[in-house]
Amino acid sequence: MSNLSDILRHQSSGLREAVQQTLAQPFTSLLTIFSIALALCLPGLLLSTLEQMQQSNISIEGERKINVFLKMNSADETIMGLVNQLTNDERIIKLEQINPDAALASLREKSEFGNTLDALTDNPLPTTLILTAATTLENPAIESLAQELESYSEVDQARLDSEYLQRIAQLGKFMRTLVTIVAILFLALVCLVLMNNARLEILRRREEIEVTKLVGGTDGYIIRPFVYQALILCFIGSLLALLLISLIFSAISPALADLVSGYESTFELKIGRKTRLYLPVITVLAAVTATWITVKSTLKNIYIQ
Amino acid sequence: MIELKHLGKRYPGGQEALLDINLSIDKGEMVFLSGHSGAGKSTLLRLLALIERPTRGKISLNDKVVSNLPAHSIPYYRRNIGMIFQDHRLLPDHTIADNVALPLRISGVDQSVIQRRVDAALDKVGLLKRSKFMPIELSTGQQQRVGIARAVVSRPSILLADEPTGNLDHELSMDIMKLFQEFNDVGVTVIIASHDQAIMESFAKRQVELKEARLVSDSAAHSEEVDV
Ligand SMILES: Nc1ncnc2c1ncn2[C@@H]1O[C@H](COP(=O)(O)OP(=O)(O)O)[C@@H](O)[C@H]1O
Ligand SMILES: [Mg+2]
Numbered sequence: 001m002s003n004l005s006d007i008l009r010h011q012s013s014g015l016r017e018a019v020q021q022t023l024a025q026p027f028t029s030l031l032t033i034f035s036i037a038l039a040l041c042l043p044g045l046l047l048s049t050l051e052q053m054q055q056s057n058i059s060i061e062g063e064r065k066i067n068v069f070l071k072m073n074s075a076d077e078t079i080m081g082l083v084n085q086l087t088n089d090e091r092i093i094k095l096e097q098i099n100p101d102a103a104l105a106s107l108r109e110k111s112e113f114g115n116t117l118d119a120l121t122d123n124p125l126p127t128t129l130i131l132t133a134a135t136t137l138e139n140p141a142i143e144s145l146a147q148e149l150e151s152y153s154e155v156d157q158a159r160l161d162s163e164y165l166q167r168i169a170q171l172g173k174f175m176r177t178l179v180t181i182v183a184i185l186f187l188a189l190v191c192l193v194l195m196n197n198a199r200l201e202i203l204r205r206r207e208e209i210e211v212t213k214l215v216g217g218t219d220g221y222i223i224r225p226f227v228y229q230a231l232i233l234c235f236i237g238s239l240l241a242l243l244l245i246s247l248i249f250s251a252i253s254p255a256l257a258d259l260v261s262g263y264e265s266t267f268e269l270k271i272g273r274k275t276r277l278y279l280p281v282i283t284v285l286a287a288v289t290a291t292w293i294t295v296k297s298t299l300k301n302i303y304i305q
Numbered sequence: 306m307i308e309l310k311h312l313g314k315r316y317p318g319g320q321e322a323l324l325d326i327n328l329s330i331d332k333g334e335m336v337f338l339s340g341h342s343g344a345g346k347s348t349l350l351r352l353l354a355l356i357e358r359p360t361r362g363k364i365s366l367n368d369k370v371v372s373n374l375p376a377h378s379i380p381y382y383r384r385n386i387g388m389i390f391q392d393h394r395l396l397p398d399h400t401i402a403d404n405v406a407l408p409l410r411i412s413g414v415d416q417s418v419i420q421r422r423v424d425a426a427l428d429k430v431g432l433l434k435r436s437k438f439m440p441i442e443l444s445t446g447q448q449q450r451v452g453i454a455r456a457v458v459s460r461p462s463i464l465l466a467d468e469p470t471g472n473l474d475h476e477l478s479m480d481i482m483k484l485f486q487e488f489n490d491v492g493v494t495v496i497i498a499s500h501d502q503a504i505m506e507s508f509a510k511r512q513v514e515l516k517e518a519r520l521v522s523d524s525a526a527h528s529e530e531v532d533v
């Protein structure tokens with residue numbers, strides 16, 4: 001038990017030392033906190049946007065339709081059989097059958113080409129089934145359902161009603177890659193700032209570190225305050241980043257609302273839950289690791305073992 | 306007991322600082338290391354504190370070889386040794402009390418205990434009233450006494466002092482040396498490097514002389530040295 005209390009005492013003294021160091025140089029600390037916050041803004045903005053996109057993706061329920069064009073002149077029994085089979089398929093929650101005559105009539109009604117269509121002697125339209133996929137189905141599953149349908153002998157073509165969903169998915173993939181790259185770059189920036197700070201600080205306090213070693217201070221004793229300081233600065237920095245991001249979002253929200261008002265979209269800019277969690281946690285972890293490695297290796301340059 | 310056997314130190318530049326030193330120092334002894342500048346006194350003390358490693362021979366403490374201790378054990382080894390430097394090496398931006406508290410803080414001693422032991426150490430060197438001062442506000446002699454308080458605060462069994470009176474006049478030097486003698490009187494092993502012959506002769510203590518990296522004389526005849 002004395003081991004555990006020793007550890008706790010060492011950690012708490014490291015933390016206390018770190019707080020003292022941070023407060024002793026308020027200007028430097030603030031500069032570092034703001035650098036961290038600014039560096040985290042862009043990845044945070046992107047991550048939040050991505051998160052919102054992924055959520056609004058789910059809310060586009062209208063776009064789960066597959067248009068199945070049957071072969072021309074399919075026999076009525078064949079069509080009936082297929083319709084029966086599809087109605088019993090769990091993956092399909094709605095089936096609408098549009099006969100060639102009805103389709104032509106509605107086309108005539110809607111279209112400016114009404115008269116042109118009159119000139120047709122034969123109805124060129126096939127029987128069409130409009131299927132709505134179950135909401136439990138993910139986008140890839142809907143695609144494979146369409147492919148499966150296309151393989152049926154009576155089906156000519158099965159097309160996803162809209163490529164909107166796919167577009168969203170592609171955009172999502174692109175955004176994810178972008179967010180990952182930007183996050184890595186800016187996280188590296190944060191780490192570099194902290195590593196540089198730690199190096200300079202060690203050199204500035206070289207005498208103190210040497211004396212500490214001479215009286216029996218372990219590397220751990222010397223390293224701990226640096227690591228805790230990185231933790232503190234990064235934690236405050238990422239909270240500040242979250243604040244800045246929400247300010248930026250509320251500034252651009254009105255413009256975005258105008259932009260999307262024409263669409264039926266629930267898209268809304270705000271800080272997502274993942275951003276709120278990942279931004280501080282990942283930043284702090286990266287910073288702590290980078291600082292630990294830097295201090296450990298810089299200490300090797302201080303001659304006293 | 307400290308025992309040096311065929312101890313040699315050659316610096317990376319090729320300078321031979323110590324050659325074949327054989328010496329044993331009993332627990333509770335007070336020893337002066339004398340010799341001209343460059344004789345190897347500081348090197349010997351640095352080897353004892355494991356600031357440097359010997360290039361030949363070995364150092365044992367209480368029959369245990371310490372000169373090959375792994376790096377991670379060195380801090381714990383040093384906590385049993387108090388070191389005093391000519392330039393005292395106080396931290397200029399810490400108070401006197403904070404400076405003296407450092408050896409206790411690194412070993413995680415409770416704040417209340419630290420307070421008590423720092424006060425006791427400062428009292429011992431006659432500077433209790435200056436505990437809130439900064440080092441720069443003290444005279445050189447007072448700064449050196451703070452250095453001694455820092456060295457003894459964790460009650461080490463060995464004190465190593467490298468020219469502790471180098472910057473002081475005779476009277477202040479005598480005060481400092483008397484302080485060392487007081488610690489020695491209560492059983493602390495004290496090794497002091499000095500080139501101030503007058504000071505050393507005022508104390509009837511063992512004197513070991515180094516000259517050009519070699520041990521050339523030892524005022525105490527030690528039977529252990531027969532095997533040289
Ligand atoms: N870090 C070092 N690197 C190279 N040579 C050194 C180093 N320290 C001391 N020396 C050399 O070792 C010899 C002994 O030095 P030192 O132990 O400081 O003697 P003293 O303390 O008796 O004056 C000197 O010749 C000195 O130049
Ligand atoms: Mg010297």
